[in-house]
Amino acid sequence: MTDRDDSRPPSRRAFLKGAAVAGSATLAGRPVRADDPAITALQPWMIARGEGVDARPYGLPSPHESHVIKRNIEWLTADAISSVNFTPLAALNGTITPNGLCFERHHAGIAEIDPAAHRLMIHGLVERPLVFTMADILRFPRRDRIHFLECAANSGMEWKGAQMNAVQFTHGMIHNVMYTGVPLRLLLEEAGVRPGAKWVLAEGADAVKMARSIPLEKALDDCLVAFAMNGERLREEQGYPLRLVVPGFEGSMWVKWLRRLELGDRPWHLREEASRYTDLLGDGRARRFTFEMDAKSVITSPAPEAPITHGPGPMVITGLAWSGRGRIARVDVSLDGGVNWHPARLSGPSLDKALHRFHFDFRWNGKPLLLQSRCIDSTGYVQPTKDALRALRGLNSVYHNNGIQTWEVNEAGEVTNVEVG
C-alpha cells in the first residue's frame, strides 16, 4: 500500500503489551466460551426478516442513536429565532459532518425558500448588473470542496474561564462538509468588476437580510456560491437554495439564502459587522474585520458528555483540528495540562481549510488526567493557550477564542471542563 493516508497502526505486540501493563490480558476482547449467552443468544434480528428496500426512501439514524442531535442553550439568547445550536462533536467520528447535525446560527429563523422564485442579483460597481435564477447558476462551471465553517463565537463563552461542561457547547459551532458551487469569481466576472471596486456585500433573503462585507480579493480567490452540501442540495437551515462559502473565514460571512451581491469601494459597516462580529479588546478599543479563523483543536472524546466508562487500559483519545489559513501540520496531546506533549496521529485526507481528525492511542493507568490538544498549521502558527490570548486581547472578547482546551479526568473516568491557562 503506497497510498495509505496515515501511518500503520501500532502492532499487536505493542497493543497487547499495553493491555498487559494495565493488569489485564483481555481488555480488547474476551475469550470465547461456548456457553456464553452473549454469543449463543438468538436475538430477534437473527430470526426474523426486517424491513425491505422500499421502507426508507430517505434514511434516518438508528433509534439507538437518538441522543445524537443538535442542541441549543435556552438561557443563551432571548429567543430561539436569533440564536444558535451546536453540533454533537463528542458523538461524531471522522471529519465529515452529516447534514442533519450541522450546527445552525440564524438571525431571523430559518428561511423556507421556493427555489423557483429565488433570485441572485449582482449590482453596484459592475459593468452589467445581472440577476440569476437557480437554473442559470447550474450552467456555470462548478467546484467540489470540503471546508469547515466555524462561527466566530465558537468557544466564546470560555473567555471567562471554564463555563460549559460539554464539548458540544464549548466547540460545537463548527461543521465540515463537501460543498458544490460556482466560483464567485466567475459570477463577478460575468457582471464585470469595475475599477475602484474593493468590497462585496453579500446579503441573505431571510427576514433580517443578514449581510456582511467581504474583501474583493477574497471574493475573487476561493469563494463559492454553493448549492449543494455532502452531495445533496443545501439544507434549508444551511441556506437553501444558495449560500456563500468563504473558506477559512468566520461563519457569519458565509451568507445563507444568498440573494444579493453588491460591489463597492469600501466596507458597509452594517450592524452584524459592527455591534456583532467585532472584537472588543481589553483597553476598550474594537478590532474590526477579524476574518480568518486561526488554528484550533479540541479533544472530542473523552469529553464531559463522553466519559471513560471502561476503566484503565488501552483506549483512544480523539479530536479535531483546523485552520482558516491552510492545513494542519501536526497535533500534540498532553496528559498533564501542557507540561509534556505527545504527537497524535492524523487520520483521513488532509485538505486545505478543512477539519482534520487526530487520534492518540493510549493506555490509561486509571490516574487523573489533564487532557489538552495543541495544533500547528501549515503556516507554522501554534495554537495558543487561553491565557496567552487573554494577555493580548483582554477579557472583553466574545469572538475568535482558539485557545487550548483542558479536560480534567478523574479516577472514575468522569470528565470536567477546567481552566489551566
Add this chain to the structure above:
Amino acid sequence: MTDRDDSRPPSRRAFLKGAAVAGSATLAGRPVRADDPAITALQPWMIARGEGVDARPYGLPSPHESHVIKRNIEWLTADAISSVNFTPLAALNGTITPNGLCFERHHAGIAEIDPAAHRLMIHGLVERPLVFTMADILRFPRRDRIHFLECAANSGMEWKGAQMNAVQFTHGMIHNVMYTGVPLRLLLEEAGVRPGAKWVLAEGADAVKMARSIPLEKALDDCLVAFAMNGERLREEQGYPLRLVVPGFEGSMWVKWLRRLELGDRPWHLREEASRYTDLLGDGRARRFTFEMDAKSVITSPAPEAPITHGPGPMVITGLAWSGRGRIARVDVSLDGGVNWHPARLSGPSLDKALHRFHFDFRWNGKPLLLQSRCIDSTGYVQPTKDALRALRGLNSVYHNNGIQTWEVNEAGEVTNVEVG
C-alpha cells in the same frame, strides 16, 4: 492559492464567448431591470421570521427536494426483503453520498440491532478465539477513510443492451462515504492468526446470515471493521452497529451487521458466492471470486431523468468515476458516441478507491448528442466498451459490467439510454 485541488475555471472571456457564439449574450444571467417582479417581489420568507434553532434537532432536506430519494424496482425481485434500491445519482453533486441516500441491498431485510447486545466473534484458525462488545471495538486504534461501495450487479441489467432509462437504475448501486473503523488486521492479530490460515469468512447477524469468503491477504491489508459513516454511527440499513469495509472489492463482501469472523485454509463456497456473485461466461463456465471492481465512469447529468431544459448554450456535463484498484487518473467525455474524446476536469480530492467527480464545461449547439464518459485509473487500465466486455465475457453475465454508458440527447434536450458498442 497553491492548494487548489483542480485547475482554475475558464476565464470570463471564454465563457462569454461561448454564450455569444450560441446566439445570446444573456444566457448566464439576465440584465437587472428595476421593475422586474422576480427581484422586486417580497417573498414570504423575506418578511416573516422562520423556525428557530430548537426546531430541527436532526435536520432533513427541503420539501422542494422530496423527489431526491432511493428508489427500488418492484418487478426486479420477488419481494422487497431480498432486493435492492438505488442511489439517485442524477440529483447528487460532489463525491460524498449523504447517509440517507446510500443505496441498500439486503438478503433478509434490515436487521434492527440493539448495539448493547451485539457481539463480534473471531474464531477458527486463531490462537485465541475472542468475542468483542461494541465498547471493546471502540478501544482499538481507528482509521478514517473515504471509499466507494459498488454492488457487483451495478449496471447488470445493461449486459443485454440499453434497458433502464435512468442513471439511478443503470448505475445507482454505488455510494461513497467516510468510514471510521478499526483495521481488521488489528482484531485478527489480537486473536492471533495461526499458520495455514488463508481465508476469512465474514458473517452478518441478519436472519439470512449473509456471509462471504475474503482472502486473508486483503483482510490484513486495508479492511476496516467500521462503526461510523460520514461522522455518525452506521445507519441500520448499512449494517449498524458494525460492517466490514473491503476497499475496492465488490459490495457483497462488505458484510453488514458483522457478527462473526472465522479463519480457515480455503474459501467456504457458500450460496452467496456460488449461485450469486459468480460470473457466468459465454461458454457456460463460471468465473469465481471476481473481487476487484474495475474502473468505471458514468455521466450523471444530463441523464434520462435529468434532461437539458434550458436550450442551447453553456452548460455543465458532470459525472462520477471510480476504480477498485486505485485512483482515477483521467476522464474523457465524448459528444459523438466515442468518435472524438475531450478531457474532463476532475474536481475535489482524489482519493484511493473513492469516487471522483468530473465536469465538462461545454456549450451545446442544440444538435443531438451521443454522450459517453471513459476513465483511466492509476494503474493505466482504460474503461472498456460494453461490446469489448461482451466479447470476453459472453452474454450470460450479471455482474461486473463496467462498460462505457451512452446517453442520446435529442434536439429537445431529452435523454435516452442507448446502445453504442
